[in-house]
Amino acid sequence: MQIRDGKTLFSASDLVNHLECDHLTALDLVNLKTPLPRAAADEQVTLIQDKGYEHESAYLADLRATTVDVVDVKIAGQSVEASVEATHAAMRQGAAVIHQACLRRDIFVGYVDFLRRVETPSELGDYSYEVVDTKLARSPKAKFIIQLCLYSELLADVQGLTPKHIHLILGDGEEQSYRLANYYRYYRKIKARFLDVVNLAPGATYPMPCDHCDLCDWRELCKQQWQQDDHLVQVANISRSQVEKLSVSGIDTLQQLAALGESHRVPGLQPETFNRLRRQSSLQLARRESGENSYELLEVAPDQLRGFYRLPEPNDGDLFFDMEGD
Numbered sequence: 001m002q003i004r005d006g007k008t009l010f011s012a013s014d015l016v017n018h019l020e021c022d023h024l025t026a027l028d029l030v031n032l033k034t035p036l037p038r039a040a041a042d043e044q045v046t047l048i049q050d051k052g053y054e055h056e057s058a059y060l061a062d063l064r065a066t067t068v069d070v071v072d073v074k075i076a077g078q079s080v081e082a083s084v085e086a087t088h089a090a091m092r093q094g095a096a097v098i099h100q101a102c103l104r105r106d107i108f109v110g111y112v113d114f115l116r117r118v119e120t121p122s123e124l125g126d127y128s129y130e131v132v133d134t135k136l137a138r139s140p141k142a143k144f145i146i147q148l149c150l151y152s153e154l155l156a157d158v159q160g161l162t163p164k165h166i167h168l169i170l171g172d173g174e175e176q177s178y179r180l181a182n183y184y185r186y187y188r189k190i191k192a193r194f195l196d197v198v199n200l201a202p203g204a205t206y207p208m209p210c211d212h213c214d215l216c217d218w219r220e221l222c223k224q225q226w227q228q229d230d231h232l233v234q235v236a237n238i239s240r241s242q243v244e245k246l247s248v249s250g251i252d253t254l255q256q257l258a259a260l261g262e263s264h265r266v267p268g269l270q271p272e273t274f275n276r277l278r279r280q281s282s283l284q285l286a287r288r289e290s291g292e293n294s295y296e297l298l299e300v301a302p303d304q305l306r307g308f309y310r311l312p313e314p315n316d317g318d319l320f321f322d323m324e325g326d
Helices: 012-020 022-033 043-066 080-093 142-159 184-198 219-229 240-248 254-258 271-290
Strands: 002-004 007-009 070-072 097-105 108-118 128-134 165-169 175-179
Touching (some): 012 022, 012 142, 012 184, 022 184, 043 070, 043 097, 043 108, 080 097, 080 142, 097 142, 108 142, 128 142, 142 165, 142 184, 254 271
Parallel strands (some): 070 097
Antiparallel strands (some): 002 007, 097 108, 108 128, 165 175
């Protein structure tokens, strides 16, 4: 996100981030006007980004070795307007490949890894362009497709023709192509939902844990919010659906859950599931109040071996190997 001439502009990354978490979108909007404290940079994320740039550069080098007409319109420090005009000029000239193309329509801006010429007539002439994006992953993901759909919509606005296909260059060098029409309605639905969140009043969303949390710049702010609210998401191994069922029953905090008796019942939750969560919250509350760790030994179910009971019986020949990730 960025503000230019008083207008907020959104990118494909903003749309993809919304797929992960609508509260992330809300915090990004707040940060535009009131800078928020970011979490410390993650070295692993930086490494992955660097590897992604290397992958894109390697593909560009391959293109230049096999394609005569590769135009790079990216210039460091160049304005959005100048980048858009440079892209349009390269398209009008009919370049075979355009690297780092910049496309804009109203409040959406897209920086496309590559535009590749195809011999399908459009308003540009007897040719048009399709989007090609490099991704370090070895397999396609839904968010990649959504990103390419946005780029294709922006591209259609320039050439007067919606591309038929979108293309991914994966981390192993394989190219995978997809028919845009198969995903376009879903993309439009996601985009409409994104715009609904953009137009919400500040504070209308609430953070819920998701797969993106470890990578999010605002993860520490969300943790502070959960602690301040004593939110149920702090209960270890609780699921989002379980949080929702407890909340519907008027149980909104870890302390409330810990205070309930074993005989309490929550619609939609099995008694054993409820009591597991209740006991877990009690242990965490005790730790918070006393500062000391405590534990309970779970009953052993002979027909459901779990935890250490899944290990074979000890043997003098056992070998233990501990491999650290780096």
